[in-house]
Amino acid sequence: MAASGAVAPGTPAAPAAPPPSRAQAPAPEHLFRPLSAEDEEQQPTEIESLCMNCYRNGTTRLLLTKIPFFREIIVSSFSCEHCGWSNTEIHSAGRVQDQGVRYALTVRTQEDMNREVVKTDSATTRIPELDFEIPAFSQKGALTTVEGLISRAISGLEQDQPTRRANEEAVAERIDEFIIRLKELRRVASPFTLIIDDPSGNSFVENPRAPQKDDALAVTHYERTVQQQELLGLQAEAPEEKPEEEDLRNEVLQFHTNCPECNAPAQTNMKLVQIPHFKEVIIMATNCDSCGHRTNEVKSGGAVEPLGTRITFHITHPSDLTRDVLKSETCSVEIPELEFELGMAVLGGKFTTLEGLLKDIRDLVTKNPFTLGDSSSPGQREKLREFSQKLDEILEGKLTAHLVMDDPAGNSYLQNVYAPEDDPEMKVEHYKRTFDQNEELGLNDMKTEGYETDVAPQR
Known part of the structure; x- marks a missing residue:
């Protein structure tokens, strides 16, 4: 909407628009509402602005909304009742993503x-x-x-x-x-x-x-x-220098950040944790006192493993749901009995229990308005209800299922209660990554040895 809000030099400013009603100016915590045709309060904000086609006043409409499984966006539309010219645009209301x-x-x-x-x-x-x-x-x-x-x-x-x-x-x-x-x-x-x-x-x-x-x-x-x-106008951040001879394993570090929901100042806690029979991980948790938002994330404390890891676990008893699970950002999750697959980077890194992971998957799927609202296709609502019902049966121990965790980086983990002996219901496979998997992890162009600078001979 480059032309809809501009004012030509020497042109008198358009009269100020009246303040928006309550439906047009919701409270800050509800500024971006989920995209839904049933939300009567989700009304666009109308602003009188100059038409750059006929130089008369037209109307700009702004709608702040959320797209399921995506993020906040601003949809803008300009129309001129005098000459009929119109255009629409979309702007991201969030930050530039990490990847x-x-x-x-x-x-x-x-x-x-x-x-x-x-x-x-x-x-x-x-x-x-x-x-x-x-x-x-x-x-x-x-x-x-x-x-x-x-x-x-x-x-x-x-x-x-x-x-x-x-x-x-x-x-x-x-x-x-x-x-x-x-x-x-x-x-x-x-x-x-x-x-x-x-x-x-x-x-x-x-x-x-x-x-x-x-x-x-x-x-x-x-x-x-x-x-x-x-x-994108971004600058690479300089790597932080690690303090020498400082043991951080018994400390909870705190640093200032902003809440991802309301952007208010908040505190992030970080701690190094050693998982038995596995490796060291970094757990980060953010709590916001202003809006109550809480989030946690897990990062691997080690390097990318030489081989990828595929863990297949057969859930046969409700006690299996209490096992600890470390799902890294590079891990995909599959439940063959439900024909369900969760791709890499979805849900981020998590250190939780098997029950907590399945509940997060249920919340992620069932809160998708695209499958519940007017835009859902015939039969899609029934498929979602059936999927949610089967997942609840697994959580209640009424249905057995297999959980497959595939991590090309080898940084995911599922607790073995029989350790150091093998678990009869768990199968751990180590495999060689493909070229595409190495490319996605950024390993093909990574050089860790023989990188000394060659000095050109002097003439």
């Missing part, structure tokens, strides 16, 4: 074209089959669908075609041919791949099959390069 994200969607049916997409300014969109790319920062952010992205690209190419036909007829003909190919993709004449690569980590592509795994959608989180950091 970039890359979505690769294989579009095969018209249902795939209806998937909801959040594309930020910093995201690059590619269709390899057409060798087509929309560079980062060439378009404003948008909350749309896959079909909407392609339609937007078609409109952008058609916009200057009359001028090209008059000045560069050969170029205009090639663009016409390309537009025809894009329109064929919009009709899904043949399968194609849509790639959205966002170094800020704030883009999103919907998985309509949640909580089940989506075979058509591959999500990859990666570490940003120095060039991407500069593109």
